[in-house]
Amino acid sequence: MSAAGRWMNRLLYLFRRSRFEAELREEMEFHREQIEAELRSDGTARQEAHRRAAVQFGNTTRLRERSHDVVAFRWETVVQDVRYAVRQMTHSPGFAITAILMLALGIGASVTIFAFVDAALLQPLPYAQPDRLMDVTESLALFPRGNLSYQDYLDWKRMNSVFTSLEIYTGSGYLLQTPDGTEAVPGARVSAGFFRTLGVTPVEGRDFRPGEDAVSELPVGMLSYATWQKRFGGRRDVIGQTLKLSGVPTTIIGVLPSDFQFAPRGNAELFTTAQPTNGCERRRSCHNLYGIGRLKDGVTVATALAEMKGIAQQLERQYPDSNRGQGASVMPLARAITGDVRPILFVLLGGAGLLLLIACVNVSNLLLVRAEKRRQEMAVRGALGASRVRLARQYVTEGLVLVLLGTVAGLAVATVMMRVLHAMISKQMLAGMPYLQGMGLTPHVWAFTATVSLLAAGLFSIAPILRLPVAALRQSLSDGGRSGGSTFWRRLGANLVIVEVAIAVVLLSGAGLLSKSLWKMLHIDLGFEPDHIATLSVDLPARGFEKDAQRAQFAQTLLERVQNMPGVQSVGLTTTLPVSCNCNTDWVRFVGKPYNGIHNEVNNREVSTAFFQTLRAKLLRGRLFTETDDAAHPKVVLINESLAKKYFPGEDPIGKKIGDTELTPQSLREIVGVVSDIKDSALDAEEWPAEYEAFAQDPSSYFSVLVRTSPKPESMLPALSAAVRALNPEVGVEDQTTLEQRIHNSPSAWLHRSAAWLMGGFAGIAFLLSMIGLYGTISYSVSQRKREIGVRMALGAQRSTIHSMILREAGRLSCFGIVAGIGCSIAAANLMGSLLFGVRTWDVATLAVVVALLAAASLLACYLPSRRAATVNPVEALRAE
Amino acid sequence: MMILKTLTRCPLHGYAIAQSIRQMSDEVLTVEEGSLYPALQRLLLEAWVKAEWKRTPSNRRVRVYTLTTAGRKQLGVELSRFEQMVAAIGRVMRDVEVEG
Structure with a gap:
């Protein structure tokens, strides 16, 4: 008989279960009685006959169960067992609740953490064939994954045979004129083939055309989906519209898909083409980019790394001054993104x-x-x-x-x-x-x-x-x-x-x-007192601040205004806040010291006169900056203790001169003081040698203001932002916080x-x-x-x-x-x-x-x-x- | 197989089947008679026998099992398989005797 037929029969039995039981019982009863009757007719005593009949027949309950098993579905006994199990639990609720609670805690905790692991490490990145995407950067002894220089990138792109495409990106910010005033908007600059390499196509408009990142092309940009919705109400006519990004007219050509994400610049609202317009990208020694490459079929990570290292060595021989010690790093993009967690x-x-x-x-x-x-x-x-x-x-x-x-x-x-x-x-x-x-x-x-x-x-x-x-x-x-x-x-x-x-x-x-x-x-020694300090960052637009003097003037006026605000004890500014990173570095060389071409990498910050007083950092030797350390006077520099110990062991560094790797005359600056180490790097990183230049002698368009306040620093933030905007409404103000909060929230x-x-x-x-x-x-x-x-x-x-x-x-x-x-x-x-x-x-x-x-x-x-x-x-x- | 065999002559109820097996085997096969019933359920499920309720002369309700066509066929299959087995065992035993 077919399996289906048997199954149907079982089903029939299932519905007549009680009748089946009764009939079986009756049948067995009859059988036993018959044996008993037979025995008695042979002359056996009544009781003895009853006993022997039972023996001859066997264990009735077990037989009934076995008969039952024959016709029953397997799961029926399972249902029975489950019912019994549940009854057992309700009989001892204490045991059941304890056990279930313990399991819930254990399973809950591990499933939660696993969900994070899954999202971060197991799920593929939302790009086409994400396992073929590589993070490609230069590498140094100090930075295993450093930045890539634009000039090197051009050579890497030309010389390599392992990537179908090699693209670049770098974080960027734009000042956008909105109805509420000037707003600093995070963004990224990418090369033209960036989205094609990732395998992402815009939902509206078009992608960058190949070659559209050349200096000769008109600046164009793409919006993230969220920005399109938030700032432009999802209107299609935004395509083709021209926005002023930090004063640069930029045409919007496309909108990225809603599920697009790019972790290295996760909050980017705008993507523009990386036209090598800034001074950094013209210099081979300036590193400000990251590379993304798509491996050719059949090429392994190791092969790609070996080839890129070979190319880096070749460039090192060709440009010994700028490329000394610059190796290459190739690793899966996913690894680069989630490396820290x-x-x-x-x-x-x-x-x-x-x-x-x-x-x-x-x-x-x-x-x-x-x-x-x-x-x-x-x-x-x-x-x-x-x-x-x-x-x-x-x-x-x-x-x-x-x-x-x-x-x-x-x-x-x-x-x-x-x-x-x-x-x-x-x-x-x-x-x-x-x-x-x-x-x-x-x-x-x-x-x-x-x-x-x-x-x-x-x-x-x-x-x-x-x-x-x-x-x-x-x-x-x-x-x-x-x-x-x-x-x-x-x-x-x-x-x-x-x-x-x-x-x-x-x-x-x-x-x-x-x-x-x-x-x-x-509780590490920060080298300064972080309490009662309010900070905010200022972003000067390109237009109106082309000249050093304009930027220096703005900063000077701002500092004076803030200094005169009630509740302000002192105010200073820096290009990079303390407890950020070992970044914004400089290669230095010392006059009168032998130089073997190895890059002396030091943290470089431009700070205002009162920066150290505001932080309450200690001066160890020499003097701090004064109002006269401006563009009209010879360049001066302060160094930290680590730099003094590393490069001037057993000597007095005051009066010595620092310059760039070629000691060009205009780069030379005189050391006027040594300050104790201020924690410039992340909290868990090693403190590097650092040099502090006078902001007035090298004013940048982006800086952070530090204000030591008498009242709670949080309470001063709105007034401080307003003060900046009052000075010039086109200036961007962002990251208003307190220094303690910033340290507390640092990655x-x-x-x-x-x-x-x-x-x-x-x-x-x-x-x-x-x-x-x-x-x-x-x-x-x-x-x-x-x-x-x-x-x-x-x-x-x-x-x-x-x-x-x-x-x-x-x-x-x-x-x-x-x-x-x-x-x-x-x-x-x-x-x-x-x-x-x-x-x-x-x-x-x-x-x-x-x-x-x-x-x-x-x-x-x-x-x-x-x-x-x-x-x-x-x-x-x-x-x- | 034995149950099917006893049913070839005429339909029987459970007790009669047990008796019949006992008698035919000259009381050699006297297992727990109750184990007949799980086996009968299996045969019913496979539709090799069918059952109906009848009255005995003493007016008791009994379930009488009848061999179906499928059951007869199955008996044939099992018998031939059994004979093959017996023959095979027989051959093996004879070999042992020769060697012994």
Whole structure:
């Protein structure tokens, strides 16, 4: 008979199930009666006949079940098992709720972190064949991924044979005249083939034409979709319209798709062609670009890197002055984009995984205890004819139901946590991580959840199945589930507790190290006092500020105006705010010192006279700038302590001269003072040598104003912005914030803080769970050993002896756990070495605190059950038998 | 197979099938008689037998099983398979005797 036919028959039986049962019962009854009648007719006594008939017929219940199994669908028994499992849970809601909560926490945490990992690292970038897109830049000993110079780019593009196209981009900002006044709009300059290389086509208008980035072409630009909607109301007639971007008339030719994102310049509203108009792009020694290349088919990253390195070497020989030490870097674009969050995500995923492991261990421990208690029940069910497979399946079903509920709750937790964490990321950080838009319950995340749940379900079914009565059925029955075979359970349960404690140590010490790193980072010596300082950035338009004198004049007037505002103590300006980056560097050479052509790379900032006073930085030698250090006087420079130590060891640098690599006469400037190191770089980066030039002698069109205020600096920001606009409404004002806020929100502080907080959260939960686990194990062991304790006490053992016996047992477990945990946490700390700042991987203080905390907590966790053990009333304990 | 065989002569109820097997095998095959019923359910499901309720002379309701055409065919298949098996076992046993 066909399978379909059988299936149909089964279906028929399903609907007549009760009739089937009744008929079968009747039939069997008849059969037994017949045997009995036959036996009696042979002269057997009534009772004996009844007994023998039963023997001859066999176990009715089991036979009925077997008959039932033949016609029933397999899932019918599953439904039965599930119903039974749910009933079991409602019978002990405490157990069920605890287990489901623990699972929800573990699964929720790991799914949340995995969703971030998925969005950042697993999902492909939204470009055509994103794995063929490479980040191509120059590289230096100090900057493995440095910037690319335009002149080098032209040669690279011409000479390489590994890329189908090689394009460039660089961040940029534009001053846009809006109804609300001048606004600074972030944007990017890209070469003409940039979007074609990414595989992105505009939704409106057209892409840049090849060659449209030449200086001879009219400036054209493309809008991001959001900007098109926000600033131009999504009107199609914006195409062909001409906007003044920082005074440069630019024709809008296209609009990018709504799902377009470009993480390196995530907040760009406008993309213009990178016409090499500024002075930097005419010099081979000036690096301001990043490259993106699409690999030719069959070319590997390694091949491309080797070729680009070869080209860089060739250029180095050709232009020894500008290209000395300039290598090449080629890496997948995805890696370049997510490089900084990668280690943190991995560490957090590890932490969440460990948390999940603890939760699972705890739940399986609970299940083991229950399995122990249910030995008797299982033995009874076995005696009533349940097969071992069926009993095992019952446990599997219960495990599955538990995990299913835990997973549903976990997914709910994860959904909420994803929202919360996403909302906690600052706008500025989010702009750099547009890929997080793709975060959510993606197929990857579902698959991950399913895998985790299945593993957990497997664990939860196997654990109690190990406890199924094998042969000692009768013993289990008569034993009344007292103590038979408990050593096995005690050992397994205890080992699991050791694992839990060890994991808690790892997570706690990880969190401790990260927190200590964060603390150290936020408390490094900045070299200045960041409190009570308001900052804002000023962007001068090209028109009206062509000449140095115009820019210097504007800055001078602005400083004077602000200085006279009420509440202002002092005001200074700089081209790059402290705690930004080791960037805007300069290659320098010292008059009178041997020069071997190696580039001396130093941070370069132009600052106003009162900059150092405003920051309250310390002057170590010489003098600070004065009002007379302007264009009319010889050029002067201040250096930081690091520069003095590195290039003038054991000498007095005052009076020495710094110049460019060729020591051209107009570049020469005299060192007039040495200041203590001001943190110019990111918080977690090494401090570089730095030179500070007088702004009045080299005024740039973009600078940041620092104002030391008496009232709260936040309260001064609107007045400060207004002061700039009052001076010239066409000037752009942006990034109004306080210096402390800026440091607090800087990417390195943010990354370290989020890592420390999340890890701290995981560790806290893990700590709690492991202590619950320890408490549970010890209490269970005490309850199991009640009789033994009763006997001991009856034989004269003191309460204190019992007390210390239990505490010893517990102490042994936590000791093993702590020792194992310390080993593992040192190993784990090595794995997250890149996230640590100013802390060794085996930081004794952190480990000591963790050990003390765990030891104290586990003592407490064991004290309660051991007290209960010591107060056992021997008479009662023995009478309970 | 044995159940199918007993049913070739005439339709029988469960107890009669059990008796018939017991008698025909000269009381050698006396397994738990109840295990007949799961087997019967399987045959029903495969539609090799069909069942209907009848009254005994003592006026009790019994389920009487009848062999269907498909069942007869199945019996043929199983019989030939069984004979092949017996023959094969027989050959193996003879070889052993020769060697012994």
